[in-house]
Structure formats: structure tokens, C-alpha cells
Amino acid sequence: MRFLISLLLGLLLIAGVAVFLFTRSANQSNPAGGAIDEAGLAASIDSPWWREADRLVDVDGVQTRVRIEGPDEAPVLVLVHGFSHSLESWDAWAADLSADYRVVRMDLPGHGLTGRDPQARYSVPETVAFLDRLMSELAIERATLIGNSLGGLVTWRQAADHPEKVERLVLLAPGGFSINGVTENPVPVPMGVQFYLTQAPQPVITAATQMLYGDASAMPDGTPERVHAMMRGEGVGQAMVERLRVFTLPEPSADLARIAVPTLVMWGEADVIVPPAHGPQFVAAIPEARLVTYPGLGHVVHEEAPGQTLADLRAFLSAG
Numbered sequence: 001m002r003f004l005i006s007l008l009l010g011l012l013l014i015a016g017v018a019v020f021l022f023t024r025s026a027n028q029s030n031p032a033g034g035a036i037d038e039a040g041l042a043a044s045i046d047s048p049w050w051r052e053a054d055r056l057v058d059v060d061g062v063q064t065r066v067r068i069e070g071p072d073e074a075p076v077l078v079l080v081h082g083f084s085h086s087l088e089s090w091d092a093w094a095a096d097l098s099a100d101y102r103v104v105r106m107d108l109p110g111h112g113l114t115g116r117d118p119q120a121r122y123s124v125p126e127t128v129a130f131l132d133r134l135m136s137e138l139a140i141e142r143a144t145l146i147g148n149s150l151g152g153l154v155t156w157r158q159a160a161d162h163p164e165k166v167e168r169l170v171l172l173a174p175g176g177f178s179i180n181g182v183t184e185n186p187v188p189v190p191m192g193v194q195f196y197l198t199q200a201p202q203p204v205i206t207a208a209t210q211m212l213y214g215d216a217s218a219m220p221d222g223t224p225e226r227v228h229a230m231m232r233g234e235g236v237g238q239a240m241v242e243r244l245r246v247f248t249l250p251e252p253s254a255d256l257a258r259i260a261v262p263t264l265v266m267w268g269e270a271d272v273i274v275p276p277a278h279g280p281q282f283v284a285a286i287p288e289a290r291l292v293t294y295p296g297l298g299h300v301v302h303e304e305a306p307g308q309t310l311a312d313l314r315a316f317l318s319a320g
Contacts (some may be wrong), residue, residue, distance in 0.1 A: 045065065045113050047113055049086075049088065049112075049113065049226065049230075050065075050113065051067060053067045053068060053069050054066065054067050054113075055067075055068070057106075057134065057137050057138065059130060059133050059134045059137055060130070060133055061117070061118055061119060062109050062114065062117050062118075062130065063114065063115075064106055064107065064109070064114045064134060065087070065106060065107045065112060065113040065114050066104065066105070066106045066134070066138070067087055067094075067103075067104075067105050067106070068102065068103070068104050068138075069094060069098040069102075069103045070097070070098035070099070070100070070101050070102045070103045071100075071101075071102060072102065073102075074100060074101050074102045075101050075102065075143075075144065075167070075317075076101070076102045076104060076140055076142075076143035076144070077097060077101045077102065077103050077104065077143065077144050077146060078104045078105070078131075078135065078140065078143045078144070078146065078155075079093070079094065079103065079104070079105040079146045079147070079151075080105070080106070080108070080131065080145070080146070080147040080148070080150075080151030080152075080154055080155050081105070081107075081108065081111070081147075081148060081149075081150075081151050082148045082149030082150045082151050082152075082299075082300070083150040083240070083243075084111070084197070084227065084231060084240060085111065085112075085227060086107045086111055086112030086113070086226070086227075086230055087105040087107050087112060088112075088223075088226060089148065089300065089302070089303060090103075090105050090302065091220070092220070092302065092303060092306035092310075093302050093306060093309075093310060093313070096306070096310050097310075097313075101317075104138065104140065104143070106134060108127065108130070108151070108154075109121065109122065109127070109130055109239070110122055110236060110240055110242070110243055111230070111236065111239075111240075112230050112233075112236075113230070113233070115233055115234065115235060115236055115239075116234075116235035116236065116238070116239040120239070120242055122239065122242050122243035122246055123243075123246040123247070123248070124153060124154065124157065124248060125157075127150075127154050128154055128157045128158050128161060131154055131155070131158050132158060132161075132162060132165070135165060140165075141165065142164070142165055142167050143165070143166070143167060144166070144167045144168040144169070144170065144317065145158060145159060145166055145168075145169050145170070146169075146170040146171075146172070146313075147170070147171060147172065147174060148172040148173060148174070148299075148300060148302065149172070149173055149174065149175060149273065149274065149299065149300075150175055151174075152171040152172055152173065152174025152175060152176075153174050153175035153176055155169060155171065156169060156171055156174055156176065156256065156259060156263075156286075157255065159259045159261060160255045160256070160258040160259050163258075163259070163260045163261065166261050167261065168261055168262050168263070168264075168316070168317065169259065169261050169262070169263040169264070170264045170266070170313060170316065171263065171264070171265045171266070171282065172266045172267070172300075172301060172302055173266070173267050173268065173271050173273065173274045173276075173299050173300075173301070174265070174274070174282065175249065175274065176249065176252040176256070176278065176281075176282065177249065177251075177252060177278050177281055178249050178251070179249065179274065179275070182247065182248065182249045183248065183249060183250065183251070184248050184249075184250035184251070185248060186244075186245055186246055186247055186248055188245075189241055189244045189245055193241075193244065194241050196208070197231065197237045197238075197240045197241050197244075198237035198238055198241065199237070200228075202224070202225070202228050205224050205227055205228040205231065206224035206228075209223060209224040209227055210224070211272060211273070211298075211299075212273065212298055212299045212300045212303075213297075213298045213299075213300065213303070213304050214268055214269075214270035214271075214296045214297045214298040214304060215296065215297075215298075215304065218303075218304045218305070219303070219304075220303060223303075252285070253285045256282065256285035256286050257285055257286070257287065259286045259287070259288075259289075260287065260288070261288065262288045262289075262316070262319070263286050263288055263289035263290075264289070264290060264292065264312070264313070264316040265279055265282050265283055265286075265289055265290070265291045265292070266291075266292050266293075266294070266301055266302075266309060266312065266313075267279040267291065267292075267293050267294070267301070268293070268294050268296075268297030268299060268300075268301045268304070269293050269294060269295050269296065269297065270295075270296055270297055270298050271297075271298050271299045272298065272299070273298075273299040274299065276293065279291045279293060292312050294308065294309070
């Protein structure tokens with residue numbers, strides 16, 4: 001998201017990496033297609049991150065990687081990841097929740113194994129429309145939506161626009177209020193950020209990924225390597241640049257006030273990506289919201305402390 005810009009520029013300067021030192025990796029390719037058959041199975045993608053529970057779902061021309069786990073008739077949870085990441089961000093939560101819930105997660109357009117949108121529909125409203133269409137394609141009439149960062153921004157806007165489709169809402173350090181001068185108008189994407197998203201080598205990706213955690217040692221093994229490889233997928237880095245070029249953060253209070261479902265807001269107090277001070281603003285604006293904060297945790301509390309955060313999530317989901 002646009003609010004990563006200052007952080008990424010700083011990391012690039014510290015690393016002192018020049019473009020000519022980078023050799024582009026081509027380990028991933030954008031999927032060309034894959035239809036869902038009557039059993040709900042799809043053609044696979046040749047990737048070390050493709051799993052048996054994965055499928056390709058055509059969402060208005062975007063061949064979207066979707067992973068569905070858990071009992072068929074269980075309540076549905078839809079999990080939406082943050083900017084520059086993928087559905088693997090939710091691995092720890094999904095492993096636990098899929099015992100009792102139907103857990104649905106995806107790679108957003110321009111991310112992970114979904115790859116680029118042929119029509120370059122990357123604005124926030126277009127991404128909300130994508131989520132709504134995906135739910136329709138999967139015949140999800142009503143679900144609890146859970147989103148982190150960019151995913152939080154998309155899920156709360158879906159809840160505001162389509163309250164009939166949302167049972168509950170869980171927001172983990174969501175986007176919403178203005179950061180770094182981003183308002184209802186997009187701002188130019190600095191060359192350093194464009195380099196980071198399209199050409200940065202592994203050490204820079206590792207440094208940036210570590211900044212998502214209050215304690216970098218809590219980062220799951222292999223995370224920066226996976227993030228780097230997926231960002232180097234065909235067209236993915238450029239798609240992220242295009243997303244930033246149209247990224248906006250209009251004043252959200254009036255739209256947040258339209259959210260009519262119980263909402264849990266979770267925030268790491270050591271978050272350096274989205275200010276923890278935004279947490280109380282969300283709770284003040286959403287009628288049925290409450291805030292839980294976590295001392296010492298960063299931007300991805302579900303990855304950094306899955307046990308602690310799952311306890312709070314499950315208590316919220318089971319509340320009357």
C-alpha cells in the first residue's frame with residue numbers, strides 16, 4: 001500500500017543496492033487459465049506453493065488462486081491478505097480455524113499465484129468489486145470477513161457496501177485513514193519504490209519483510225524467500241506499481257459508520273507500517289466495534305503471535 005513508501009525507501013538506502021547488481025528471477029509465471037470442474041477441482045499451477053486445497057476461479061477474467069479448507073457446511077470465514085503478500089500469510093490461523101470453519105483465502109489480483117489482472121483493475125473500489133464477485137462465484141451468500149492491511153481496507157469497504165453478505169468483520173491493522181499524504185487523490189510512486197517492487201534483490205526484500213514484525217525472530221521460516229519469489233512472478237511487481245498509482249485513502253469516517261455488523265479491530269502496538277493510533281479512530285467510527293492491541297507486536301499480529309491472536313478471534317466469533 002502507499003503507506004509502505006517511506007519505509008521501503010529507507011530500506012533501499014540502507015541496503016545501498018544498485019539496479020545493475022540485480023538478476024531478475026523467473027521462478028513464477030502468471031497462470032494462463034484453469035476452469036473449475038463439477039467436483040470443484042482446478043488445473044494446478046507449477047509452483048512450490050500450490051497445494052491440494054488450491055483451485056483456480058475465474059473472477060471476471062482474473063484467474064484467481066483460491067484455497068478452501070474446513071468442513072463443507074461450517075460457517076464461512078473469508079481471509080484477505082495485505083499488499084505484496086499472498087494467502088500464505090494466513091497459514092497459522094487457517095491451520096487452526098479450518099477444524100471448525102470453512103476457511104476461504106485467495107491471492108488478490110496482482111499478487112501471488114493469481115498474477116496480474118489483464119484489465120489492470122487495481123483501485124480500491126475495483127478490488128472490493130473483485131472480492132464481491134469472488135464470493136458470488138463461490139456461492140458464498142454470507143461470511144465473516146477477515147482482512148489485514150490492504151485486505152482490511154478491502155473487507156471493511158465490502159462490509160459497508162454489502163452488509164447483507166457480512167456476518168462479522170475482523171480488521172488487523174487495516175488501511176483507511178490518510179497516511180503519507182495519500183488522500184482521495186493518488187500520489188506519484190517514487191522510483192525507489194518501483195525498483196523495490198520490480199527488481200529488488202532478496203536481501204532488500206528480507207529487510208523490508210522483517211519490518212512487519214515487532215520481533216523479526218517471530219517471522220515464519222521461508223517467508224521473505226516466498227515473498228521475493230512471488231513478487232518476481234511475471235508481471236506481478238509491475239502490477240503492484242500500478243496498484244500504488246491508483247491507490248487512494250479518502251476520509252473514511254462516513255463509510256465506516258455504515259458498517260452494521262460486530263467488528264473486532266486488532267493492532268500491534270509496535271506496528272511501523274500503519275500507525276496504531278488509527279485503531280481508536282476505527283472503533284470510534286464503526287458502531288459495533290471493539291479494539292484489542294498487542295504490546296510488542298508489529299503489523300502482522302496473526303503471523304507473529306498466532307496463538308494469542310487466535311484466542312481473541314475465537315472468543316469474538318463465538319460471542320452471541
